Amino acid sequence: MSGANEPKVPWSGRGNRFTDEExxxxxxxxxxADPMTQGRYQAEFECNFAGFVEQKYAxxxxxxxxxxxxxxxxxxxxxGDDVIMPAHTFAASAIPFGQMGANLVxxxxxxxxxxxxxxxxxxxxxxxxxxxxxxxxxxxxxxMDPIMKLAKERGILVVEDCAQSLGATDDKDRQAGSIGDFxxxxxxxxKNMSTLGEGxxxxxxxxxxxxxxPGLRHNGMxxxxxxxxxxxxxxxSNVDFDWDNIWPYNFCMGEVQxxxxxxxxRRVNDMNAKRDQRARRFAEALSGFPELVFQHTPDxxxxxxxxxxARYDGTETDATRDDFMRRMAHHHQVKMVVQYYPLYRYPMxxxxxxxxxxxxxxxxxxxxxxSFPFHEWMPDDQFEYMLDATRETLDTLRRDAA
Amino acid sequence: MSGANEPKVPWSGRGNRFTDEExxxxxxxxxxADPMTQGRYQAEFECNFAGFVEQKYAxxxxxxxxxxxxxxxxxxxxxGDDVIMPAHTFAASAIPFGQMGANLVxxxxxxxxxxxxxxxxxxxxxxxxxxxxxxxxxxxxxxMDPIMKLAKERGILVVEDCAQSLGATDDKDRQAGSIGDFxxxxxxxxKNMSTLGEGxxxxxxxxxxxxxxPGLRHNGMxxxxxxxxxxxxxxxSNVDFDWDNIWPYNFCMGEVQxxxxxxxxRRVNDMNAKRDQRARRFAEALSGFPELVFQHTPDxxxxxxxxxxARYDGTETDATRDDFMRRMAHHHQVKMVVQYYPLYRYPMxxxxxxxxxxxxxxxxxxxxxxSFPFHEWMPDDQFEYMLDATRETLDTLRRDAA
Numbered sequence: 001m002s003g004a005n006e007p008k009v010p011w012s013g014r015g016n017r018f019t020d021e022e023x024x025x026x027x028x029x030x031x032x033a034d035p036m037t038q039g040r041y042q043a044e045f046e047c048n049f050a051g052f053v054e055q056k057y058a059x060x061x062x063x064x065x066x067x068x069x070x071x072x073x074x075x076x077x078x079x080g081d082d083v084i085m086p087a088h089t090f091a092a093s094a095i096p097f098g099q100m101g102a103n104l105v106x107x108x109x110x111x112x113x114x115x116x117x118x119x120x121x122x123x124x125x126x127x128x129x130x131x132x133x134x135x136x137x138x139x140x141x142x143x144m145d146p147i148m149k150l151a152k153e154r155g156i157l158v159v160e161d162c163a164q165s166l167g168a169t170d171d172k173d174r175q176a177g178s179i180g181d182f183x184x185x186x187x188x189x190x191k192n193m194s195t196l197g198e199g200x201x202x203x204x205x206x207x208x209x210x211x212x213x214p215g216l217r218h219n220g221m222x223x224x225x226x227x228x229x230x231x232x233x234x235x236x237s238n239v240d241f242d243w244d245n246i247w248p249y250n251f252c253m254g255e256v257q258x259x260x261x262x263x264x265x266r267r268v269n270d271m272n273a274k275r276d277q278r279a280r281r282f283a284e285a286l287s288g289f290p291e292l293v294f295q296h297t298p299d300x301x302x303x304x305x306x307x308x309x310a311r312y313d314g315t316e317t318d319a320t321r322d323d324f325m326r327r328m329a330h331h332h333q334v335k336m337v338v339q340y341y342p343l344y345r346y347p348m349x350x351x352x353x354x355x356x357x358x359x360x361x362x363x364x365x366x367x368x369x370x371s372f373p374f375h376e377w378m379p380d381d382q383f384e385y386m387l388d389a390t391r392e393t394l395d396t397l398r399r400d401a402a
Numbered sequence: 403m404s405g406a407n408e409p410k411v412p413w414s415g416r417g418n419r420f421t422d423e424e425x426x427x428x429x430x431x432x433x434x435a436d437p438m439t440q441g442r443y444q445a446e447f448e449c450n451f452a453g454f455v456e457q458k459y460a461x462x463x464x465x466x467x468x469x470x471x472x473x474x475x476x477x478x479x480x481x482g483d484d485v486i487m488p489a490h491t492f493a494a495s496a497i498p499f500g501q502m503g504a505n506l507v508x509x510x511x512x513x514x515x516x517x518x519x520x521x522x523x524x525x526x527x528x529x530x531x532x533x534x535x536x537x538x539x540x541x542x543x544x545x546m547d548p549i550m551k552l553a554k555e556r557g558i559l560v561v562e563d564c565a566q567s568l569g570a571t572d573d574k575d576r577q578a579g580s581i582g583d584f585x586x587x588x589x590x591x592x593k594n595m596s597t598l599g600e601g602x603x604x605x606x607x608x609x610x611x612x613x614x615x616p617g618l619r620h621n622g623m624x625x626x627x628x629x630x631x632x633x634x635x636x637x638x639s640n641v642d643f644d645w646d647n648i649w650p651y652n653f654c655m656g657e658v659q660x661x662x663x664x665x666x667x668r669r670v671n672d673m674n675a676k677r678d679q680r681a682r683r684f685a686e687a688l689s690g691f692p693e694l695v696f697q698h699t700p701d702x703x704x705x706x707x708x709x710x711x712a713r714y715d716g717t718e719t720d721a722t723r724d725d726f727m728r729r730m731a732h733h734h735q736v737k738m739v740v741q742y743y744p745l746y747r748y749p750m751x752x753x754x755x756x757x758x759x760x761x762x763x764x765x766x767x768x769x770x771x772x773s774f775p776f777h778e779w780m781p782d783d784q785f786e787y788m789l790d791a792t793r794e795t796l797d798t799l800r801r802d803a804a
């Protein structure tokens with residue numbers, strides 16, 4: 001990690017940092033937690049989390065992918081069932097449903113909000129649709145009402161992929177994940193809060209489905225259905241699982257990670273607010289440049305700004321998105337990225353038979369998008385440097401075109 | 403956790419503790435690791451681990467179950483294939499192979515060593531056998547040579563379940579996990595070393611199989627097969643996976659857990675030695691009581707003593723195993739356990755069609771076994787108290803019989 005090769009504004013491998021108080025709390029768990037897994041920290045984290053996101057049950061797991069895998073298992077989709085989801089998302093939104101043998105159906109995104117819409121879902125709905133996965137991408141919630149209406153009319157289950165949207169709310173002040181049947185959250189280090197690098201949470205509304213989760217999460221382990229005369233008879237615990245053909249996992253999150261989750265959750269609204277303030281400042285400061293079109297946040301929505309993406313519109317300058325990326329990278333040493341490659345273009349999904357899609361906005365946005373470094377702990381001077389570099393780059397591209 | 407209700411010798415929820423130096427090292431990772439997952443701590447932990455267990459490749463994962471699930475995926479077993487394994491083990495040894503759709507076939511254990519044998523495996527071998535799972539249970543390695551001979555003759559893959567045997571060696575000084583095709587380790591908090599509560603490691607011998615693991619572990623993510631002119635084109639990274647019909651997972655272990663693994667691994671041989679010394683002292687001190695028959699460690703084997711199990715033989719006193727358990731629990735407040743319920747007796751395996759077995763020793767041992775609390779940090783006076791309590795209990799049961 002020599003300074004010479006490092007960008008002036010890196011794309012950080014961690015989205016946030018821990019305060020000294022947070023570290024003290026986590027170390028205390030490291031020293032005293034007994035048990036070290038599935039204990040009191042997990043119980044507290046899950047209880048606080050369920051309260052925060054306004055959902056009935058919450059279960060800590062090893063990653064957002066694990067949460068989605070548990071949700072996929074709980075929906076019981078399989079061969080012959082359609083699962084609709086946007087292709088403009090991280091691969092983990094789709095993989096667990098492919099793993100279940102379901103048919104993946106891609107819905108387009110809205111070019112302004114960059115998230116999926118009820119209309120786009122309606123266009124690909126079939127009688128075989130069993131599950132809809134909505135992805136609240138980049139920190140912005142999807143407009144859920146039209147989707148829930150479609151789903152309820154047809155008995156379709158709705159999974160909210162909230163990996164990028166913990167704390168986001170819609171124009172009715174509803175939390176991301178509080179509306180569908182399942183909410184899947186990620187505490188991966190890039191996210192707005194983290195549990196020491198990896199981690200996730202599954203929320204569940206239905207009582208019967210929630211009762212299955214502890215066994216699904218931990219190798220089918222559960223208590224017996226009867227009072228044991230001696231605690232060791234017939235065995236210390238039971239392995240049972242009323243869930244035909246679904247085998248359980250081990251997705252338990254250790255107590256030390258749960259302790260990190262407890263303290264980060266207390267602060268996530270503040271961290272989200274800081275991100276939002278910065279994103280607004282960035283977009284406002286660049287409002288004179290129509291070349292950059294930032295994600296549109298509809299009135300009344302709180303966007304928690306997991307990322308700072310924008311569409312690059314080079315029509316007036318003849319410069320391309322790649323010209324912009326190149327100057328930012330090589331002249332200013334700002335490590336921008338381009339995300340998310342439409343899932344139907346990846347070899348893995350093509351080989352699995354899911355290479356077809358009619359998603360013109362998904363293609364168009366990916367091919368013209370840029371994403372600015374946006375970790376929460378970015379120093380102010382670095383942030384201002386990035387803003388100046390962006391202005392300079394856009395000015396230069398204009399001058400070159402003139 | 404009030405003292406009044408707590409046993410004098412608890413069955414601890416954590417197998418070991420972290421030293422102050424270890425905590426300092428882990429906290430440093432918490433403060434500075436960037437990235438916070440799949441970074442330098444992972445690389446160092448994996449490199450050190452591969453060296454320690456004398457296997458070519460090592461991959462940190464979220465749990466021993468995850469390691470077994472990856473191994474199961476890599477063997478490519480499926481419907482119509484037999485997988486042989488002992489039923490005297492934790493459920494996770496078997497679940498991943500059931501998940502792949504394979505037919506689970508139970509092999510019996512040796513009544514003295516308590517682990518599976520080549521003879522027992524040979525008795526249930528069929529032309530459909532594709533994988534053998536050996537479980538080095540309680541810290542003792544299985545005699546591998548006869549099993550490897552069977553496997554090599556028939557092109558069978560061998561998975562070593564080393565969840566309970568990190569650092570164990572056989573009479574040729576070979577490490578557990580260094581002999582078969584895959585080694586699966588657990589750092590769950592009960593184990594001889596831990597990574598903050600949960601964690602595991604998969605070791606792989608074959609170059610081609612090892613090349614698949616990073617993608618299998620992380621949502622199919624990999625680099626492109628060609629040099630990218632611009633780092634963002636065609637995308638930041640590829641999602642591909644030359645592994646038909648197997649979908650990837652996210653089993654990544656965060657950097658802070660990897661840091662814990664690095665420091666615990668340095669000390670695991672010392673911790674193992676302490677366990678072994680205590681186990682020997684316990685068995686020797688009770689050598690006058692044929693009622694307790696401890697696990698037999700063959701000459702030249704190093705048993706790392708994950709647990710301290712014994713068969714209770716009540717033939718001379720008319721007292722039963724349950725009489726022994728009861729007096730230890732209620733008179734002496736020693737929280738003993740009984741493990742492992744034969745997997746074919748659990749409802750989950752019965753429902754899945756794997757309720758049949760011809761394993762008389764597995765049944766006999768479970769129905770007569772006891773397991774003493776044996777966490778590494780048990781204070782000496784507690785250990786001596788437990789020894790005295792055991793003597794007193796055995797004496798009392800003899801007197802009652804007389």
